[in-house]
Amino acid sequence: REASNMGWLTFTFSLQKKFKSLFGEKLEVIRTHQQQENLKFMAHFKRKFVIHQGKRKEIPDPNLPPPVEFYHLRSNSSSLCTRLIQIKPDAAALNSAFCYILKVPLNKEEQTGIVYVWIGSKANPEEARLVEEIAEEMFNNAWIGFQTLNEGEEPDNFFWVALGGRKPYDKDADFMNYTRLFRCSNEKGYFTVSEKCS
Secondary structure: OOOOHHHHHHHHHHHHHHHHHHHHHHOOOOOOOOOOOOHHHHHOOOOOEEEOOOOOOOOOOOOOOOOOEEEEEEEOOOHHHEEEEEEOOOHHHOEOOOEEEEEEEOOOOOOOEEEEEEEOOOOOHHHHHHHHHHHHHHOOOOOEEEEEEEOOOOOHHHHHOOOOOOOOOEOOOHHHHOOOOEEEEOOOOOOEEEEOOO
16 A cells, blocks of 8 residues: 555566566456455465565664564455554554454564464454464564463553553444445546445
8 A cells, every 4th residue: 555656667567578478378467456455366365464564675773672563453344355454553553353463572683572462352253363373473483472362461561562551442343344345436537436345
């Protein structure tokens, strides 16, 4: 969602030709935008689709402490559309109906740290199992500790060290039962609004 158009242009003018030479007429290029991925695309990730923030080649500032990483597990209308999305570390972003991963580095070299898996009291049990699995795969390191926390059982440092202190947050996500996604588009030469998924 934050990508410049440069990446797409680089692909169409250089990489696409290489793929064309490998696959010939069998090559089909589909451009897709974040949060608009189709089910066929999502199926390749087996519910472990992770979206990180920032640039891949970004060099961390050696004078700054390593950043806290905070991820929210979301599934929109279908379990196949499960995404783990990195969000701003803030206790107000928690919600009892969802699961989260919080990675807190403990030293400057980022060699040691602790990963908390936070399970909301109203979270789907299947999503709770999935988020633990993803956390173990993402942070598979002997120097990183794991702790699964059920809502209400958090140690103080969960909030104060990484999330800027305790804050009020939503206790349910009833809005998900009524949420409908519409797409506004001008691509056909006239303005249309169409529903994206049932």
